[in-house]
Amino acid sequence: MRAGAIWALVLTLLLAWPAAAQPARLALGGSALTEAPQGWWHRLFDPVPLRLDMALDRPVQWRAFLVGDPARLVIDLKGVDLSGQDPARLFGADLAPAIRWGSFREGWARVVVELPGPFRLHQAGMRTDGPETRLQALLVPVAPDDFAPRPSAAAALRNLPDPADVPPPPPRADGMVITLDPGHGGFDPGAQADGETEAALVLTFALELRRALEARGVTVAMTRDEDVYVRLEDRMTAARQAGAHLLLSLHADALPQGQAAGATVYVWNSGANARASAQLALRHPRDDLLGGLDLRGQDDALALTLMDFARTDTQPRSEAFARLLTSRMALRGIGLHGRPVQGAAFSVLKSPDIPSVLLELGFISDRTDLANLTDPAWRAGMVEAVAEAVTGWWRDEGARATLLRR
Ligand SMILES: [Zn+2]
Structure with a gap:
C-alpha cells in the first residue's frame, strides 16, 4: 500500500514535470480582438466595446488591469512564451492603435493593448472548460472622466520596464537551414592560451548560437557538437547533406602578440595572400587548410569554369552575409579587427554552391x-549579433528569390 502511494506520487511528479518545464504557448490562430456590440451601451457610445480573446494551450496565472496616458490594457501571463509570435498578426489587431507583447520579467509575459479611447475593464476571466484555455477580457467604452486605471496599477508597474518598452519578438527565419562549423576538435585543439583551447571555446559559442537560432525557427546542423576531430572536406560535405543555405565556420585563432585583435569575417578569395591569413594558414597543415581545388580526374579548365559559374551566384551572397555580420557586431559595440571583412583561401570556404x-x-x-570569449555576457551579445545577421540575411534571400522569379 505504501509502495503504491509512493509510485502514485512518482507518477504524479513525472506527469507534472513536462508541463512545468515547457512554457505555455499562445494559439495565435484561435485568438482575436473583436468588436462586441452587445447590451445597451453600443447605441450610446462610440467606439463599441472590445473583446480580447486569447487561446492558450493550458491554464496559467494571470492578471489584467488598465493603465493611463495613453489608455492601455495590460495582461501579465506567468509561464507563457510569446517569442516568435507577431502581435500584428492577431486577428483584429487593427482595432487597437497598437498591440505589443514580449517577456518583461523572468517567467512572465506581458501583453499591452493600446486602447482607442477610455474604456472600463468590464469582465476578465480564464475559461478552462473547452479544449483550449481561453483568457477573455471585455472592455466597455466610458466617458473620459470615468476612465479609472486601477489604483494599484502604478505600483504594479513600478520597478518594471514601462509596457511601451516590451521588446518586439526577434525576427524569425523559418525554413532556413544553417550549418554551424565549430573549428578544430578532438586531437586538434586549435590555438591555445592560458589553459583555454580554441576548439572548446568555439564549441561553447556554437552551442549557444544554435539555441538562439532554433528559437528563431532556423534548422541548425552542426559539423560537430562535441570534442571530436572532423576533416575539412567532411565539414563541407555535412553542410551539403544538411541542405544548408549557409555554412558558418567559427574560429578563435592566435597570432603573435599585438598583431590581431577583434572579430574578423572571412569570405572565399582564391588569390588572397593577406599577411594574417597567410600566417593563420601556416599554423595548420598546409594540405588541410589550403587544400586548393580538388580537380583530380577532371578536365581542369572545365571544372574551374563550372565552379566559377556557381560562385558568381554564391560569392555575393557570402559577402552580403559578411557585411550584415560586421554591421550587427558594430551596432552591438563588439570590437572588430581593423579590416573586418577579408578574403582568404581557407578550404572550408571553397564550396562553390553554398x-x-x-x-x-x-x-x-x-x-x-580571450577575456571576452570566456565571458558568458559577451558571448550572449555576440550570439545576438550573429542571429540578427542570419535572420536579416534570410529576409534578403527571400527578396532576392522573389526578384529572380519575376
Ligand atoms: Zn582555427
Missing part, C-alpha cells in the same frame, strides 16, 4: 579577446 563565411570571434592570443 554561401560560406568564416567568423574569427576574436584572437585567443589577445588578452581582451
Whole structure:
C-alpha cells in the first residue's frame, strides 16, 4: 500500500514535470480582438466595446488591469512564451492603435493593448472548460472622466520596464537551414592560451548560437557538437547533406602578440595572400587548410569554369552575409579587427554552391579577446549579433528569390 502511494506520487511528479518545464504557448490562430456590440451601451457610445480573446494551450496565472496616458490594457501571463509570435498578426489587431507583447520579467509575459479611447475593464476571466484555455477580457467604452486605471496599477508597474518598452519578438527565419562549423576538435585543439583551447571555446559559442537560432525557427546542423576531430572536406560535405543555405565556420585563432585583435569575417578569395591569413594558414597543415581545388580526374579548365559559374551566384551572397555580420557586431559595440571583412583561401570556404563565411570571434592570443570569449555576457551579445545577421540575411534571400522569379 505504501509502495503504491509512493509510485502514485512518482507518477504524479513525472506527469507534472513536462508541463512545468515547457512554457505555455499562445494559439495565435484561435485568438482575436473583436468588436462586441452587445447590451445597451453600443447605441450610446462610440467606439463599441472590445473583446480580447486569447487561446492558450493550458491554464496559467494571470492578471489584467488598465493603465493611463495613453489608455492601455495590460495582461501579465506567468509561464507563457510569446517569442516568435507577431502581435500584428492577431486577428483584429487593427482595432487597437497598437498591440505589443514580449517577456518583461523572468517567467512572465506581458501583453499591452493600446486602447482607442477610455474604456472600463468590464469582465476578465480564464475559461478552462473547452479544449483550449481561453483568457477573455471585455472592455466597455466610458466617458473620459470615468476612465479609472486601477489604483494599484502604478505600483504594479513600478520597478518594471514601462509596457511601451516590451521588446518586439526577434525576427524569425523559418525554413532556413544553417550549418554551424565549430573549428578544430578532438586531437586538434586549435590555438591555445592560458589553459583555454580554441576548439572548446568555439564549441561553447556554437552551442549557444544554435539555441538562439532554433528559437528563431532556423534548422541548425552542426559539423560537430562535441570534442571530436572532423576533416575539412567532411565539414563541407555535412553542410551539403544538411541542405544548408549557409555554412558558418567559427574560429578563435592566435597570432603573435599585438598583431590581431577583434572579430574578423572571412569570405572565399582564391588569390588572397593577406599577411594574417597567410600566417593563420601556416599554423595548420598546409594540405588541410589550403587544400586548393580538388580537380583530380577532371578536365581542369572545365571544372574551374563550372565552379566559377556557381560562385558568381554564391560569392555575393557570402559577402552580403559578411557585411550584415560586421554591421550587427558594430551596432552591438563588439570590437572588430581593423579590416573586418577579408578574403582568404581557407578550404572550408571553397564550396562553390553554398554561401560560406568564416567568423574569427576574436584572437585567443589577445588578452581582451580571450577575456571576452570566456565571458558568458559577451558571448550572449555576440550570439545576438550573429542571429540578427542570419535572420536579416534570410529576409534578403527571400527578396532576392522573389526578384529572380519575376
Ligand atoms: Zn582555427
